[in-house]
Amino acid sequence: MTDGPSATLLIIGNEVLSGKVEDQNGPFLIRALRERGIETRELRIIADIPERITRAVQELAGAATYLFTTGGIGPTHDDVTIAAVAAAFGVGVHHDPELLRWLHERHGDELSPARLRLAEVPDGATVHTGAAAPMAVIQVHNVFVLPGVPALMRLCFDQIAEQLGQAELYSRSIYLNIGEAAIATAVGEVQNRHSDVAIGSYPSFERGPYRVRLTVDGRDRDAVDRALADLERVLDPAWRVEPPD
Amino acid sequence: MTDGPSATLLIIGNEVLSGKVEDQNGPFLIRALRERGIETRELRIIADIPERITRAVQELAGAATYLFTTGGIGPTHDDVTIAAVAAAFGVGVHHDPELLRWLHERHGDELSPARLRLAEVPDGATVHTGAAAPMAVIQVHNVFVLPGVPALMRLCFDQIAEQLGQAELYSRSIYLNIGEAAIATAVGEVQNRHSDVAIGSYPSFERGPYRVRLTVDGRDRDAVDRALADLERVLDPAWRVEPPD
Numbered sequence: 008m009t010d011g012p013s014a015t016l017l018i019i020g021n022e023v024l025s026g027k028v029e030d031q032n033g034p035f036l037i038r039a040l041r042e043r044g045i046e047t048r049e050l051r052i053i054a055d056i057p058e059r060i061t062r063a064v065q066e067l068a069g070a071a072t073y074l075f076t077t078g079g080i081g082p083t084h085d086d087v088t089i090a091a092v093a094a095a096f097g098v099g100v101h102h103d104p105e106l107l108r109w110l111h112e113r114h115g116d117e118l119s120p121a122r123l124r125l126a127e128v129p130d131g132a133t134v135h136t137g138a139a140a141p142m143a144v145i146q147v148h149n150v151f152v153l154p155g156v157p158a159l160m161r162l163c164f165d166q167i168a169e170q171l172g173q174a175e176l177y178s179r180s181i182y183l184n185i186g187e188a189a190i191a192t193a194v195g196e197v198q199n200r201h202s203d204v205a206i207g208s209y210p211s212f213e214r215g216p217y218r219v220r221l222t223v224d225g226r227d228r229d230a231v232d233r234a235l236a237d238l239e240r241v242l243d244p245a246w247r248v249e250p251p252d
Numbered sequence: 253m254t255d256g257p258s259a260t261l262l263i264i265g266n267e268v269l270s271g272k273v274e275d276q277n278g279p280f281l282i283r284a285l286r287e288r289g290i291e292t293r294e295l296r297i298i299a300d301i302p303e304r305i306t307r308a309v310q311e312l313a314g315a316a317t318y319l320f321t322t323g324g325i326g327p328t329h330d331d332v333t334i335a336a337v338a339a340a341f342g343v344g345v346h347h348d349p350e351l352l353r354w355l356h357e358r359h360g361d362e363l364s365p366a367r368l369r370l371a372e373v374p375d376g377a378t379v380h381t382g383a384a385a386p387m388a389v390i391q392v393h394n395v396f397v398l399p400g401v402p403a404l405m406r407l408c409f410d411q412i413a414e415q416l417g418q419a420e421l422y423s424r425s426i427y428l429n430i431g432e433a434a435i436a437t438a439v440g441e442v443q444n445r446h447s448d449v450a451i452g453s454y455p456s457f458e459r460g461p462y463r464v465r466l467t468v469d470g471r472d473r474d475a476v477d478r479a480l481a482d483l484e485r486v487l488d489p490a491w492r493v494e495p496p497d
Binding site for chain 2 (some may be wrong): 021022023024025026027028032033034037038041046047048049050051052053054059081082083084085109119120121122124125145156158159178187188189190191192194198199205206207208209210212213222224
């Protein structure tokens, strides 16, 4: 598929890996980014271990237009994301004056060391505050640092969503009542003729209205339509079924 | 936390990254492995791109006792997992005689190239067949190759679950009606005194019966109990609340 804006996602949280909660942030971000035409290239869920976060940030920030991290933001010993992101860019952390002022307004003059950690940001970071979210979103280069609690994460994403822009991304589907093996060669040849789109083939093993869903995704509407027409040409019309509801 | 058997998970599928379906395999495997005392260290979701799969298999197979991959198994152009796993170990692929026999029984003497791909396995692989699943599970070294369709994946996991063994893994929780910042320092000190367990702190921002859940996980029951007793010593009993239902 032709390149466009892309994202990688880093979900930081022992609670997900230990099965205590299911990750909701990855599925939300995948959908919300896709609505803006941003293709998610990779998602990783890793533990709250600073060196692992640092390495993953280095790898994932370089692999896409944007990296979004969720989790590990807060006052406790397992909240290590800010320092790990700073280390990924070889910078230190400092207390952001605006966040300090906000903490003082809320909690008074005396801030415990634990609370003070909530004002820490990597050197050179941009601090996005605004009406949408009750906390700031910290940005370092192309990395956006979001909280792990899903309701808060969504508000924070809304805070910065506008600046991500809007790209075109078209997707069409064809549903067939024939098995994948019978069409595999023909579909593979269509993909080879249309490298500017991505063709997916997804079998359904539940008894239902279709056996295979073919998808055509691309950045250019004409390219998607051309590949779709080529698929329709090589597939027997008798195999086509209506899309499920 | 003291080391025990561990796993990494590699979810292969454009359909998840493009938001067409939500991944069900990761959450299932995390829970099923945890029930066997196997700790999941990392989960990655990546696209059906052979070089990326190969690199991820190399990284993740070396990072845990077991690596489980899901997806990219089948007859179509986007089913590239078998060849990519083989490449990760520097071996080729061949047609497994038992799988060929099974395909011939089902589809007759003439097998199309697309169907023949369903018998491909990496050289040196173990092919696990059995009553539990309608298809084979392919194992290469410590890597188990599972299908992407959730219902099939679960049957395949059941096929090989016994041989993963059963390790001890204890988890206890304490629920508190106080904010995280007020307890962060004390909880961090308990974690420092008990490196043989993992202490997690999870705030709840919904109005409910508790504000923080502390968890203590470990391989040794006595170690978990000792850390729990230390937490109870440093936390005011007035903060404790009953676990939610």
